[in-house]
Amino acid sequence: GAGVSQSPSNKVTEKGKDVELRCDPISGHTALYWYRQRLGQGLEFLIYFQGNSAPDKSGLPSDRFSAERTGESVSTLTIQRTQQEDSAVYLCASSLIHSSYNEQFFGPGTRLTVL
Template sequence: GAGVSQSPSNKVTEKGKDVELRCDPISGHTALYWYRQRLGQGLEFLIYFQGNSAPDKSGLPSDRFSAERTGESVSTLTIQRTQQEDSAVYLCASSFGGGQGDTQYFGPGTRLTVL
């Protein structure tokens, strides 16, 4: 497709369960980013990929959060033993390179609700 796609669009889970969120970046984009947006708040950086390596994982809130990327393609964000405070919209973005002046294009997000 032409844009960044994410799946699922909505996910409701029970506290303690694991969830996987998927992101398909724009074709040809080498850089991929994950952000979290809590209700009514701004975007919070989680992790950045250049290719399939993640030089910066500093934004991951805890060791329950992990992410992988296959080559310059799909990325998966996994949250283990979900907690209610994990409820948020998880947004993925991609850019052509990972430079300071590169535009990041966002996907529609996955709305995660932890009951």
């Protein structure tokens, strides 16, 4: 595709429900990143995938958060038993490979609101 796409663009859920957020990276990009951005705040790294290597999960805030990626395609970020503090914009980004020297291309984000 022309860019990174994410769905849904907005998600409103009730506390305690599970949610799945989807990211479609740019075709051919082997690296994929998830970030969380709370209102007016910076980017909080969550997880990244590089090809078929084991993902770097060091940024996941709790075991309620998990992510999967099939090969070098779509990724889903799952949040179980959502809490109000999970409300944020979840941004996905991709790059050619995971390298210091590759720019990241960001998707439009999914705005999650937990009531």
